[in-house]
Amino acid sequence: MxxxxxxxxxxxxxxxxxxxxxxxxxxxxxxxxxxxxxxxxxxxxxxxxxxxxxxxxxxxxWSWIESLARDLRFSLRTLRRTPGFTIIAILVMALGIGANVALFTVVRGVLLKPLPFHDPDRLVMLYEAGALGDDTTDTNVVSGGMYAEWKKQNRSYSSLALAQGIRVGLSGSGGQLPEKLRSALFSWDMLRTLGVQPALGRDFTQADDSPTANGTVLLSWGLWKRRFGGDPGILNQTIELDAAPFTVIGVMPAWFDFPDPSTQLWTPVYHDKPEAMMTSLNNHMFRVVGRLKPGVTAAQGVADLSLISQRIHNAHLDDPFVFRGASSRPLLEHLVGEIRKPLYVLLEATCCLLLIACLNVANLLVARAAARRKELAIRTALGGGWLRLMSERMMECLMLSAAGGVLGLLLAFAALHWLSQARHDMSRVDSIHIDGVVAAFTVGVIMLCALFSGLIAAFSNSDRHILGALHEASRSVGGGTARATLRKVLLMLEVGLTVILLVGAGLLLKSYERLRSADMGCITQGVITMHLGLPDARYATPAQRANFYDSLLERVRALPGVDAAGFATLVPGQGYEVDSTFNIVEHPPLPQGRGLYALSRSADPKYFGAMGIPILRGRTFDGKRLAAADEVIISQSFASQYFPGEDPLGKHLHVHGQNAVIVGIVGDTRYAIGETPRPVQYFSLDAGVENVGTLVIRSSHDPEQFALPVQRIVSEMDRDLPVSDVLTMNQLLGKSTQDQSFNTTLLVAFGSLSLVLAAVGLFGVMSYIGAQRTTEIGIRIALGARREQVMRKMLLDGMQPAVFGLVVGLTASLAAGRLMRDLLYQIKPLDPAVFAAVAATLLAVAVFACIVPAWRASRLDPMKALRAE
CATH class of the missing domain: 1.20.58 (Methane Monooxygenase Hydroxylase; Chain G, domain 1)
Incomplete structure (x- = not known):
């Protein structure tokens, strides 16, 4: 009606x-x-x-609607009468709900949402599996030859496609500067395997994926907008990649970033790579995506490929780099990689933060209900039903939760915007946005918070003995023993959860500090690095590349303020990437199918001095241009692992089909921060003359001042050659630890928020208790109690739940720390220094939160306190 x-x-x-x-x-x-x-x-x-x-x-x-409307109006009036309490409760709820909604949105977007491909559950990432030296791994990248055999012989996959991430130089045109871009090589059927079509233009065809075909390229949506102004006329136009012509045939959708979020170009792999590389069985560099046939399980698919690999392995027993098995992971699991566990840890942390917020508000509501106990008892005496009064309390909590939820949603929007800017390189970051599911989740969290806080507050005031309630309220003794105990239990739980968060944050923070201070084996201060890639079209011969490097290094070393400069294919902190197998000529032959392997680098003679890598024994390269790699320098771990108890100098390694004499031993370096140094063999840059590498410059002045002069030198030598990844060593190491930095920052923020909430809870409840016990305190002082005694008693009453909560939290942290073991570096989950620091911090904050209300209570005028009653 x-x-x-x-x-x-x-x-x-x-x-x-x-x-x-x-x-x-x-x-x-x-x-x-x-x-x-x-x-x-x-x-x-x-x-x-x-x-x-x-x-x-x-x-x-509809009487129930009218009843709810009355409750709503009454709750609004009640909350307006206590603006301080209302604002604090809403802010506390907003922090808890906002953090929870933001992390849920991230976890859902990255881990739970299906990939935006056709039938994504049937897509798997495939690997070669087997032993390499003393190591066994199930996630090796795949060789071109093994991919070809899998594709030809398998019966379990409707399609297999291959990819490799590379970097290419886009030549400048129309006044634009050249730039180095992340690119990917695709087999012609990769997009068909994924079930994706270009937003503009067409896909690759089999004819495009051939060494004799004209070059074709697909652009990312972002590159098309940024570099070409979103002009559809770019289709069928020619651009230069590494000084070679490529025809633009299409533009991918804005969300497409496979296989890496930074990928901006895609070109056909068989057009780019030589036939020898694509048929090699021991040159592992490709990622292979498979689409399972209907009715075929992932295990059946792996078994099928493993049989093929075993047959190929048996036919090449003399080559240790031909693996004998296969493995797979769902494509989604591969793409999210190692961020799955940190995200779930952070989500659990936000759940703790939300529970702390609810406990905080519930505790404030319990203390507030004690202050209104006389009013509620009178209303009960006048006929107000217990359920009716509970309904009012629940409506009040719902109002607080709803207001906190709206504000929390705005905070979540801001947090997600920050995340998209700070971690644009994170996998599937474009899938993170607030939608209907997140909105429904927010509503659910609001209801749960209201129910949790409201039920605790309502049951704390459920005493139906009206006369006793009136007498107890009139005595102003804090709401009764049961309610005082409830408040202490809530505070204890709040403090315990805070301790768990603080311990987790402390462990990650100490781990991150250890990680950043790890000895890289080289100088990290006053060093700047720049990446260069010489296009084969203009630097086809080793002599051309060697002349370019020699001329560049000569001009860079002549710059005022440059202390040293060098060049190497990879520098510490840039990852492993390249390794090679070898044999020691003076050692007995290895069993069939066994081989030794180490990381392989090329460097110029002055690289070691520029990076501060010590020459432990022997010498560096003599600077003479070598026609072949007949000299090699090894790292200390190489010498320890492969020459135990003997002098490696003068010994020979058989590598790349020829013998190289060991002329020097240098210190170990870490090419991946936080990992144990691996054996490395260095060859002269002139002998290998790689077309990609990193220039390093060391200076006692600010190294960043050399970025522009070096770029000008490179531009004068080759105006279409881009210089990329211009980073100091500290910036390079920071970039390689950004995941750990991100996780640590968030958990420290959550721990700090929980500490603030615990302090607010202690302060608020102590203030309410002090106000409730005004008469009692006045009587104590009037009867002769000293003010310091009153202050001590109030302080002890507040510290009691804090101390019990600290004990509970530290005990629970013993188990929680073990769950974080995989996220820690060189510290134990039970690190005593972290536990001691958390305990000291929590106790200091608790004392600070309790001392002001306790001091205020001890300053009461007994006559005013008694008259107030």
């Missing part, structure tokens, strides 16, 4: 009741009853008009 119809009926009912009552009163007068007695007699005969009105009204109205 519509509201205006209900109002009309209410008015009609009111007139009818008044008319009936007047008739009854008239009859009483006619019966001889006079004046006021006639009216009272009419009321007795007629019954309670209010009750009749309510019962009749309930027949045609």
């Amino acid at each position: 519509r509201w205006w119809q209900i109002k009309k009926r209410d008015a009609d009912l009111e007139r009818e009741l008044r008319s009936d009552l007047e008739l009854e009163e008239e009859e009483q007068r006619e019966g001889g009853v006079s004046g006021e007695e006639a009216r009272y007699a009419a009321l007795r005969a007629f019954g309670n008009p209010t009750l009749i009105r309510d019962q009749t009204h309930a027949v045609w109205s």
Whole structure:
């Protein structure tokens, strides 16, 4: 029934009741009853008009809606009367709900959402599996030859496609500067395997994926917009990649970034790579994506490929780099990689933060309910039902949670915007956004928070003994023993959860500091690095590349302020990438199928001095241009692992089909921060003359000042050659530890927020208790209690739940720390220094939060306190 119809009926009912009552009163007068007695007699005969009105009204109205509306209005009035409490409660809820919603959105977008490909559950990433030296791994990248055999012989996959991430130089045109871009090589059927079509233009064809075909390229949506202004006319136009012409055939959708979020170009792999590389069985460099046939499981697919690999391995037993098995992972699991566990740890941390927020608000509500105990007891005495009063408390909590949820959603928006800017390189970051599911999750969290906090507050005031409640309220003793105990338990739980978060944050922070301070085996201060890649089209011969490097290094070393400069294919902190197998000529032959391997680098003679890598024994390269790699320098770990108890100098390694004499031993370096140094063999840059590498410059001045002069030198030597990844060594190491930095920053932020919430909870509850016990404190002081005794008692009352919570939290952290073991570097989950620091911090904050209310209570004027009662 519509509201205006209900109002009309209410008015009609009111007139009818008044008319009936007047008739009854008239009859009483006619019966001889006079004046006021006639009216009272009419009321007795007629019954309670209010009750009749309510019962009749309930027949045609939605009484429960009206009841909720009354509760809503009452809650709003109540909250307006206490703005301080209301603002604090809303802010606390907003922090807890906002953090939870933001992390849920990230976890859902990265880990839970299906990939935006056709039937993504059937897509798997494939690897070669087997032993390499003393190591066994199931996730090796795949050789071109093994991929070809899998594709030809398998019966489990409807399609197999291959990819490799590379970097290419995009030549400048129309006044634009050249730039180095992340690119990917695709087999022609990769997009068909994934089930993706270009947003503009066409896909690769088999004819495009051939060494004799004209070069073709697909652009990313971002590159198309940024570099070409979103002009559809770019289709069928020619651009230069590494000085070679490529025809733009299409533009990919904005969300497509496979296989890496930074990929901006895609070109056909067989057009780019030589046939020898694509048929090699021991040159592992490709990622292979497979689409399982309907009805085939991942295990069946792996078994099929493993049989093929075993046959190939048996036919090449003399080559240790031909693996004998295969393995697979769902494509989603491969793409999210190692961020799965940190994200779930952070989500658990936000759940703890939300629970702390709810406990905080519940504790404030319990203390506030104790202050209103007399009012509630009077309302109960006047006929207010317990369920009715509980309904009002729940509505009040719902209002606080809803307001906190709205503000929390705004905070989540801001946090996700920051995340998209700070971690644009994170896998699937474009899938992270607030949608209907997240909104529904937010509503659910709001309801749970209201229910949790409201039930605790409501049951804390569920005493139905009205007279006892009135007497207890009048004595102002803090709301009773049971309620005081409840407040202490809530505070204890809040402090315990805070301790767990602080211990986790402390462990990650100490781990990150250890990681950043790890000895890289080289100088990291005053060093700048720059990446260069010489295109084969302009630097086809080793002599051309060697001349370029020699000329560049000569001009760079002549710059004022440059202390040293060198060049190497990879520098510490840039990853492993390249390794090679070898044999030691002076050692007995290895069993068939066994081989030794180490990381392989090329460097110029002055590279070691520029990077501060010590020459432990022997010498560096003599600087003479070598026609072949007949000299090699090894690292200390190489010497320890492969020449135990003997002098490696003068010994020979058989590598790359020729013998190289060991002329020097240098210190170990870490090419991946936080990992144990691996054996490395260095060859002269002139002998290998790689077309990609890193220039390093060391200076006692600010190294970043050399970025522009070096770029000008390179531009003068080759105007279409881009210089990329211009980073100091500290920036390079920071980039390689950004995942750990991100995780640490967030967990420290959550721990700090929880500490603030715990302090607010202690301060708020102690303030309420002090206000409730005003009369008691006044009587104590009037009877002779010293003020310092009052302050000590109040302080101890507040510190008791903090200390118990600290003990509970530290105990729980013993188990929680073990769950973080994989995220820690060179520290134990039970690190005593972290536990001690957390305990000291928590106790200091608890004392600070309790001391102000305790001091305020001890300053009470007993006469004013007694009169206030």
